Every structure is written in structure tokens, then in C-alpha cells.
Amino acid sequence: MKFIKNHLMFILPLMAILLGVESYLVFDRTTDSYEKGLKEGYSMLVVTKKPMELSALKTLNMHISTSEKIKRENIVSEIAKGVSQSSRKEILASLPYFYNVGLDSYLHTSGLEEIKTDLEADANIKKVETFGSSYSSSYRLFSFIKFTLKLFIIFMAVVSLFLIIKQMEIWKYAHKQRMQVMEIFGAPLMLRSGILFKVAIADAFIATILTSAIFLYVKFQWAANSGIDIMMQNQEELFRLTDMAILLGSALLIVIIAVYSVVFSSKGVQE
Amino acid sequence: MSNVINASHLTLAYDNGAKEIIKDASFSIKKGEFVFITGPSGSGKSTLLKALYGQIRPSEGNLVVGGLDLASARQSKLQELRTHMGIIFQDYKLVNEWTVAKNVVLPLMIAGYSVDVQNTQAHRLLKHVKLAEHADKFPLELSGGEQQRVGVARALAKNPVVILADEPTGNLDDYSSNVIWDLMENACQQLETTVLVVTHKIPTIFSLPYRHFIIESKGVYEVH
Numbered sequence: 001m002k003f004i005k006n007h008l009m010f011i012l013p014l015m016a017i018l019l020g021v022e023s024y025l026v027f028d029r030t031t032d033s034y035e036k037g038l039k040e041g042y043s044m045l046v047v048t049k050k051p052m053e054l055s056a057l058k059t060l061n062m063h064i065s066t067s068e069k070i071k072r073e074n075i076v077s078e079i080a081k082g083v084s085q086s087s088r089k090e091i092l093a094s095l096p097y098f099y100n101v102g103l104d105s106y107l108h109t110s111g112l113e114e115i116k117t118d119l120e121a122d123a124n125i126k127k128v129e130t131f132g133s134s135y136s137s138s139y140r141l142f143s144f145i146k147f148t149l150k151l152f153i154i155f156m157a158v159v160s161l162f163l164i165i166k167q168m169e170i171w172k173y174a175h176k177q178r179m180q181v182m183e184i185f186g187a188p189l190m191l192r193s194g195i196l197f198k199v200a201i202a203d204a205f206i207a208t209i210l211t212s213a214i215f216l217y218v219k220f221q222w223a224a225n226s227g228i229d230i231m232m233q234n235q236e237e238l239f240r241l242t243d244m245a246i247l248l249g250s251a252l253l254i255v256i257i258a259v260y261s262v263v264f265s266s267k268g269v270q271e
Numbered sequence: 272m273s274n275v276i277n278a279s280h281l282t283l284a285y286d287n288g289a290k291e292i293i294k295d296a297s298f299s300i301k302k303g304e305f306v307f308i309t310g311p312s313g314s315g316k317s318t319l320l321k322a323l324y325g326q327i328r329p330s331e332g333n334l335v336v337g338g339l340d341l342a343s344a345r346q347s348k349l350q351e352l353r354t355h356m357g358i359i360f361q362d363y364k365l366v367n368e369w370t371v372a373k374n375v376v377l378p379l380m381i382a383g384y385s386v387d388v389q390n391t392q393a394h395r396l397l398k399h400v401k402l403a404e405h406a407d408k409f410p411l412e413l414s415g416g417e418q419q420r421v422g423v424a425r426a427l428a429k430n431p432v433v434i435l436a437d438e439p440t441g442n443l444d445d446y447s448s449n450v451i452w453d454l455m456e457n458a459c460q461q462l463e464t465t466v467l468v469v470t471h472k473i474p475t476i477f478s479l480p481y482r483h484f485i486i487e488s489k490g491v492y493e494v495h
Contacts, residue, residue: 178368180364181365181377182377182381184324184353185353185358185378185381186349186350186351186352186353186354186378188350191381
């Protein structure tokens, strides 16, 4: 019972860190596609006096990636119903040119304003409408969630690391007699601390397997029935095989840091 | 014969030099000598022994063991020196979670000997200390005398250059005490091992020639 408790006291904080790491990876991947969707779904309206090529728009601002000309005929047909053909031609001739302009990345409101200023500096451009407010509210909510998650993961990682180091000190105390005897007989630090490394590495593997199991369950069982669009659409992104390697690498790094910090924090285990 | 241990104006102290235990002691011990160190309780016998295996550094003066100046030696050099020593404690200092056999071969394990060599040596050493049948037991399953014999077997495992023994027969029955004295006498006689024994009382039946130092009033004096 004591044996299990000792290991759980190490595995649980380590799992907390790994869950944080994996949550971040998953969140990053799923929101990447969400971000892509927001980016692709967004376009600003540019009104020009004369026709304007994409290359000309790009020279005004480097974030501009696409431009789609809106057919003026469609506009005329909407506003000039019942008007004679000759009048239609006159209206068409006096109408400016309309473009839906897309961007290469997801930008903040200030970025959009910058583009607007750049475009409006061109004499050929009459008007730019960024639709910044609706775009910005989604962006801000999205940024806030991302920031909060990062903050929470960092906080959880720091607290968990302290718990791991504390547990490591308990282990060191538990193995004090053995380490002391080995030290007296000239065992180098790495050899006499070997027991701590062995136990910690074994627990790192256990924590990785348990964390992976949780995410595999989320991926194959929970996500499909969750009713959360972003989860259901990005089910494949919830856990990848490479994540297991990342988790194991992180776990090993954490336990090695913890063991080293405990082993080197005191000069030996002499009486 | 060359000196294995050489102390010159040696001062040993605790609390950063505030509490002096041994002051201005000078002595030397040659290879293959058997030395008893006696003195009243708290006189500094065990402190001197700890200094000889580098657990306490000299506050002043020099202490050279096996050519290594312990006052300035790096920790890695001290570790290396200890691998050439056999140390015996009054409280045995065995690892209770390890079997008797594993305890005995600890110095071989540290030196990186193969498991086969370790097993062969464990059998030979335990036979030597008359504990062959207890190889797979754990220390706490043995009597005090038997545990100390395991400690002696461990000290002898790697044919050390020096054996340092701190009250090795302090709480033991006559049979175990005699076995232990025999083993140390043999090591000294046959392998030319230098043996330093801290004890309250020199055994009455002791066949080898020996030197006797007494620690008193912070000084180390040889009794002729």
C-alpha cells in the first residue's frame, strides 16, 4: 500500500504536467484549423476607380494574398431593374470596381487598420471596408482562451514540478542508508543515485502510458459523442502517435531534472 | 617499507574549526602494519578514522593516505581512494534491503566486476567468514555477530590496501570476535594489508606484532 502511495505521489503530478502538455498540443492543432477557417472565411471589401490586379494590391501591403473581383453586372442587374439597356450601360460605366480581398494570416484589428491605411493611400482606391469589429471579437475570444490555457498549463507545471521534487526528496530519504553505504565504499554519484533514476524513469513510462490512454479514450470514445463541433470535426487531431514520443520525452526530461536537482542539492548523504 | 598513511601536524575539528577534536598530531603507518588506536570515549578515535577515509577533511596540517593529500583532494579522488579501502563499522552499515551476498560484493559492484565474478566471490567470502549458508538471507535475519562477519567479508572483498575498523567487535560474542580478529590478522599477514582498528580494548589473544596509538587530550601518541 505504501509502495503504491509512494509511486502515485510521483506519477500524479507528472501526469498533471503531461496532461497539460498534451492539452496544449491538442488545443494548438485543433485551433490551428479553426484559425485557418477564420482566416479563409475573412475578406475585406476594396472599392477602386479603375480595375486593379492582385500584384498591384500586394505591392501596397504584403499581407494581401487573394483578390476576387465582384461582377459589376450583377450589381447593375440588382439596382437597375426595369431600366433601359443604354441607361444600364451608363450606370455600369460610372460604377467603381469591387474586390473581395483575402489575407495570408490571422491579424489583429490594428493589423487590419494598417492594411486599410496602406490601401487608402493609393489614389485608385476609393474605399476599404475591413469589417473589423465582428472579426476582432472572434479573434479576441480566441486569443483569450489560448492565453488562459497557456497560463494554466504553466502554473500547473510549476506546482507539479515542486510536488515531484518533494516526492524525490522523500525517496532519497528512504534510500539514504543504501546511498550512504555506497558512498562510503567509493560509489560515484551516478551509481549511488541509480535507484532514484530507475524508479523515476519507470514512473515516467507509467505516467506517459496513462496520459496517452486518457487521450486515446477522449479521441475514440468521448469526442465522437461530445456534440462539440470543433472536437467532432478535428477528432483526428486529438491524439497522434508522435504525441506519445513527445510525452515520453517530456516525462523523462522532467524526472531527470527532478532527480538531478535532488541529488545535487545536498553534498552527499553523509551522517 | 613505504608509508601508507602519513599525518603531519594534523588538526581535525567540527563546526568549521570551532570544535577541535585532534590537534597537531603527527604519525605515519607503513604498508602491512597492524595498528590499534585506543582512547577514552569521545576522545576522537572514530573522528580520526573518518578522516582517514575522507569523510572529514583536516582543518590544519596534512593527512596523506595512499599518496593522496586528503586536505585538498577532489571528491572524485576520494571516491577512488575509498575503493581501495575496506571499512568496518561497529553498527555494521549493511544495506538491509539487499541479501547478504549482495552486501558482501558491494565493493566489486562499485568497481564494475561482472555478475559472475561477483557471485563467485560472494560464495568464497561468505565461506571464509563461515556464513555460506546465509547468502540469500537479509541482514536483519542474522545475529549481530553474523552481521559483523558480513561487514568484514565486504571489507575484504576487493583485497583492500587498507582496512579501517571502528570497534569491530564492540558488541559481539567471543566466537564472532575471534573469527573477526583471525580474518584481519590473516589479511595483514598474507596480503600485507594495513589494518587500523579503533577499539576500547586490545584483544588479549593476538598473535601478530602490532603498533598501538592512544588518543588523549586531542593528541595522538604511540605507546611503546
